Amino acid sequence: MSVRDSRWAAVVRTPVGLCAAVLLLVVVVVAVLAPLLWGERASVVDTGAVQQGPSAAHLLGTDTLGRDIFYRVLVATRLSVLLAVTATVIGVLLGLLLGTAPAVLPRRAGRLVTSAVHTAVAFPGLLLALFFAVIFGVGTTGAVLAIGLATAPSFARLTQTLSASVAGKDFVAAARVAGVGRIRMLVRHILPNIAEPLAVNATIGAGTALLAFAGLSFLGLGVQAPDYDWGRLLGEGLNRISLTPAPALAPCLAVVVTGLAFNLFGEAAAAALGVRPLSPRRTEARGLSTQRPGTVVEPDGAESVLAVRNLRVSFPGRDAPVTPVRGVSLTVRPGEAVGVVGESGSGKSLTALAAARLVEPPGEVTADRLEFAGTELLRASDRELGPLLGGRLAMVFQDPMTSFNPVLSVGRQLAEVAEQHRGMSRGAALAAAVDRLREVRVPAPERRAGQYPHEFSGGMRQRAMIGMGLMGGPRLIVADEPTTALDVTVQRRVLRLLADVRAAEGTALLLISHDVTVVAGTCDRILVMYAGRIVEELPAAELFAAARHPYTRALLAAVPDLDTDRARPLPVIPGRPPEPDRLPEGCAFAPRCPRAEDRCRGEDPDLVTDSAGHRLACWNPAPTPVAATSGGAS
Numbered sequence: 187m188s189v190r191d192s193r194w195a196a197v198v199r200t201p202v203g204l205c206a207a208v209l210l211l212v213v214v215v216v217a218v219l220a221p222l223l224w225g226e227r228a229s230v231v232d233t234g235a236v237q238q239g240p241s242a243a244h245l246l247g248t249d250t251l252g253r254d255i256f257y258r259v260l261v262a263t264r265l266s267v268l269l270a271v272t273a274t275v276i277g278v279l280l281g282l283l284l285g286t287a288p289a290v291l292p293r294r295a296g297r298l299v300t301s302a303v304h305t306a307v308a309f310p311g312l313l314l315a316l317f318f319a320v321i322f323g324v325g326t327t328g329a330v331l332a333i334g335l336a337t338a339p340s341f342a343r344l345t346q347t348l349s350a351s352v353a354g355k356d357f358v359a360a361a362r363v364a365g366v367g368r369i370r371m372l373v374r375h376i377l378p379n380i381a382e383p384l385a386v387n388a389t390i391g392a393g394t395a396l397l398a399f400a401g402l403s404f405l406g407l408g409v410q411a412p413d414y415d416w417g418r419l420l421g422e423g424l425n426r427i428s429l430t431p432a433p434a435l436a437p438c439l440a441v442v443v444t445g446l447a448f449n450l451f452g453e454a455a456a457a458a459l460g461v462r463p464l465s466p467r468r469t470e471a472r473g474l475s476t477q478r479p480g481t482v483v484e485p486d487g488a489e490s491v492l493a494v495r496n497l498r499v500s501f502p503g504r505d506a507p508v509t510p511v512r513g514v515s516l517t518v519r520p521g522e523a524v525g526v527v528g529e530s531g532s533g534k535s536l537t538a539l540a541a542a543r544l545v546e547p548p549g550e551v552t553a554d555r556l557e558f559a560g561t562e563l564l565r566a567s568d569r570e571l572g573p574l575l576g577g578r579l580a581m582v583f584q585d586p587m588t589s590f591n592p593v594l595s596v597g598r599q600l601a602e603v604a605e606q607h608r609g610m611s612r613g614a615a616l617a618a619a620v621d622r623l624r625e626v627r628v629p630a631p632e633r634r635a636g637q638y639p640h641e642f643s644g645g646m647r648q649r650a651m652i653g654m655g656l657m658g659g660p661r662l663i664v665a666d667e668p669t670t671a672l673d674v675t676v677q678r679r680v681l682r683l684l685a686d687v688r689a690a691e692g693t694a695l696l697l698i699s700h701d702v703t704v705v706a707g708t709c710d711r712i713l714v715m716y717a718g719r720i721v722e723e724l725p726a727a728e729l730f731a732a733a734r735h736p737y738t739r740a741l742l743a744a745v746p747d748l749d750t751d752r753a754r755p756l757p758v759i760p761g762r763p764p765e766p767d768r769l770p771e772g773c774a775f776a777p778r779c780p781r782a783e784d785r786c787r788g789e790d791p792d793l794v795t796d797s798a799g800h801r802l803a804c805w806n807p808a809p810t811p812v813a814a815t816s817g818g819a820s
């Protein structure tokens with residue numbers, strides 16, 4: 187039994203879930219059998235026994251034509267439930283279409299759909315149902331369409347909300363970087379992950395539709411004679427409630443009990459499942475023939491895989507836009523490992539996301555140059571970007587659990603990249619996926635390929651994620667905090683794997699981490715970021731000996747080494763980094779800097795390149811600590 191099946195089984199293990207399931211089962215059995223067993227009996231007209239009260243012969247009395255109300259209530263179960271379920275299915279399908287439209291339509295049309303949905307949700311459902319019932323005309327079909335259309339907006343909004351929560355997951359970003367198209371993304375990655383909460387809410391919705399249907403039929407807008415449902419029976423019984431209440435109470439009770447069964451089962455499922463009910467090819471390089479494909483020639487003649495100049499990422503703020511990335515410039519050369527280090531909030535992730543074109547609106551990315559593998563990303567069309575980013579740029583995210591689609595086997599997800607970017611057949615892609623899993627040291631790769639992400643350990647999942655990134659033959663791996671969620675020994679294995687992959691395949695690496703020892707141990711060059719800017723850049727081998735920015739020195743001082751006195755607390759950097767919307771005048775680090783001078787507080791220093799190629803943005807840098815090499819970096 188899969189995990190999903192056992193979770194659904196858990197629903198009926200709760201007392202409420204069990205009661206609701208039994209009630210629903212009874213309702214379904216009655217709905218199926220009643221018309222077969224008692225259909226004729228419920229239609230027999232007996233002019234000699236009209237409008238009788240309850241008796242031994244007629245448990246709930248008779249109607250105006252002498253028909254037995256008890257059997258009519260039982261027989262009406264099928265039509266009442268069928269109509270409610272049909273209306274709910276229409277509502278859910280229409281809701282799915284409207285809710286997913288913004289993801290596949292052009293942005294402007296998508297917004298229009300979203301606004302329409304929000305407007306429709308503002309109207310009470312029953313009012314909408316009445317409105318549509320009048321439009322579609324009196325009768326069963328009109329009422330089904332009316333209730334279906336009336337419930338669609340709330341399902342559309344639910345779909346949008348659920349899709350948005352899934353769209354934020356790393357596996358969707360990974361699929362986007364893999365160049366998976368919008369419709370495929372929707373069908374393979376988003377919809378399967380929102381099916382469960384949608385099903386739960388649809389069950390609850392069926393209860394509501396049942397009530398709405400009874401209401402419309404009661405008002406004479408729904409089921410018409412000679413057909414009858416509980417709403418019609420209720421209307422008929424109400425005419426003589428003062429004489430005998432049973433003919434009105436019985437259909438009423440049937441609506442309440444069945445509605446309750448749907449609602450309770452939906453609520454029990456929501457509680458048991460943890461669902462909240464409603465309320466990652468090739469691009470020919472331009473220029474010199476000696477150049478390798480997918481590289482850019484820098485002004486200094488060096489080749490680069492990624493060239494970023496004056497990158498800015500902004501978001502709308504309360505009063506003015508906030509810019510968490512403020513003019514970042516960096517270069518990653520073929521096969522090179524560049525590390526980006528800085529405290530939380532310094533803009534490292536946003537820089538990486540911008541390089542992979544993964545910053546979503548309302549985030550705005552501008553740059554004088556954002557060139558990957560020879561293509562200017564900010565001017566490229568989606569068609570150009572798809573194969574380029576998918577095959578040539580791989581993303582590895584922090585949390586290996588959320589980096590995979592939980593409902594697809596790991597092998598299938600790796601194979602998908604090869605199918606998408608290398609045009610491989612399904613079988614060949616799966617074989618390539620198994621080979622990749624073996625290369626990234628996943629044990630028993632044939633068996634593991636068929637397993638789901640939750641069956642992998644954290645470290646194994648992260649290695650599989652790296653394997654997935656490699657399926658497209660990337661020139662650059664962007665790894666954002668790839669080891670933060672792992673324990674230290676597993677961390678080391680993943681870092682070693684990244685280093686081996688680089689050595690074997692010549693892949694460049696942009697490694698983002700808040701941990702200076704991780705980047706120093708893995709990378710060739712280190713970029714230090716603070717408050718959205720690069721404040722220092724130097725070779726990793728010289729990090730401990732040549733770092734001069736007080737911030738870099740403070741980060742290094744916080745790293746324990748063999749000479750650290752364990753009896754004393756490690757030095758920490760006083761204060762906190764500034765929020766992007768509350769940057770101080772001058773150098774952003776000045777308020778926390780032990781070397782700050784008046785100039786630091788008034789003027790932001792430029793990032794200046796010295797003769798050795800080091801870059802530094804500081805008015806009063808620390809002197810080079812001549813013999814201060816440390817083993818901390820290795």
Ligand SMILES: Nc1ncnc2c1ncn2[C@@H]1O[C@H](COP(=O)(O)OP(=O)(O)OP(=O)(O)O)[C@@H](O)[C@H]1O
Pocket residue numbers: 501510528529530531532533534535536537549700765766
């Ligand atoms: N979608 C967004 N809207 C508004 N602000 C954002 C958004 N994404 C990030 N930010 C802000 O940008 C700043 C930099 O975020 P980023 O995630 O790049 O930092 P980071 O250095 O990678 O930190 P961490 O290690 O915590 O992820 C943060 O202050 C964050 O609040």
